[in-house]
Amino acid sequence: MATTKPVNLWTSSDHVRDYLERAELISHRHEGEAALLEFIPPATRRFLDLGTGDGRLLSLVRGKHADTKAVAIDFSPTMLEAARKRFAAEPSVTVISHNLDEPLPALEKFDAVISSFAIHHLLHERKRTLYAEIYSLLKPGGVFCNLDHVASPSPQLHKEFLERIGFTVETEDPSNKLLDVETQLGWLREIGFVDVDCHWKWRELALLVGRTRIRDQETGQFA
Numbered sequence: 001m002a003t004t005k006p007v008n009l010w011t012s013s014d015h016v017r018d019y020l021e022r023a024e025l026i027s028h029r030h031e032g033e034a035a036l037l038e039f040i041p042p043a044t045r046r047f048l049d050l051g052t053g054d055g056r057l058l059s060l061v062r063g064k065h066a067d068t069k070a071v072a073i074d075f076s077p078t079m080l081e082a083a084r085k086r087f088a089a090e091p092s093v094t095v096i097s098h099n100l101d102e103p104l105p106a107l108e109k110f111d112a113v114i115s116s117f118a119i120h121h122l123l124h125e126r127k128r129t130l131y132a133e134i135y136s137l138l139k140p141g142g143v144f145c146n147l148d149h150v151a152s153p154s155p156q157l158h159k160e161f162l163e164r165i166g167f168t169v170e171t172e173d174p175s176n177k178l179l180d181v182e183t184q185l186g187w188l189r190e191i192g193f194v195d196v197d198c199h200w201k202w203r204e205l206a207l208l209v210g211r212t213r214i215r216d217q218e219t220g221q222f223a
């Protein structure tokens with residue numbers, strides 16, 4: 001049986017340009033980004049940024065954690081070009097072209113996996129398997145911070161959110177595949193993440209964070 005490809009407009013350069021023109025102006029995003037920064041452990045040495053776009057979030061976190069290495073993943077040629085331009089003078093950042101619909105490539109482990117406004121473009125079952133892949137890619141004591149669009153509890157609240165960010169139900173991005181916070185927090189816990197919570201939320205924008213357990217230096221056991 002043929003499978004239908006999920007709608008995802010992010011490989012279109014017009015779609016990307018439209019986003020980049022308004023990215024800075026998205027209501028309350030700075031609050032979400034500031035909250036995310038609080039959860040990055042001071043000892044972080046390696047970041048992975050999923051759906052990096054033009055590298056906006058990675059740039060912000062590296063602004064606070066200068067002596068770090070990072071891998072940034074996206075699949076949009078226009079975004080990849082913008083990210084490569086942004087990090088051209090930073091050899092400690094590797095930008096990789098990869099479709100997140102597919103399993104993550106083999107990579108060394110990370111202290112922090114971050115993402116902003118990207119994972120909601122994946123089908124729900126892929127979100128779940130991606131979360132498990134992220135868990136396997138994190139070192140003990142690592143953190144996953146996902147600032148993302150989530151589903152509203154009612155069509156009315158969805159409509160109101162869209163109006164606040166200048167869209168309507170007719171003009172919203174058909175690439176969006178919104179899922180409620182509770183389901184995603186439940187998945188993170190089932191996978192093995194600890195200290196899982198939604199630490200910041202404004203309407204359909206939410207920061208979901210989970211940590212991997214810390215290994216005791218002496219016993220080798222997980223705390």
Ligand SMILES: C[S@@+](CC[C@H](N)C(=O)[O-])C[C@H]1O[C@@H](n2cnc3c(N)ncnc32)[C@H](O)[C@@H]1O
Pocket residue numbers: 008010011019023050051052053054055056057073074075076079098099100101115116117118119121122
């Ligand atoms: C709304 S933009 C956010 C970009 C950036 N993280 C930011 O906060 O500005 C969504 C990003 O997710 C990327 N993306 C969407 N679906 C993807 C997929 N299947 N594989 C890789 N990247 C994807 C898009 O190319 C785009 O760069």
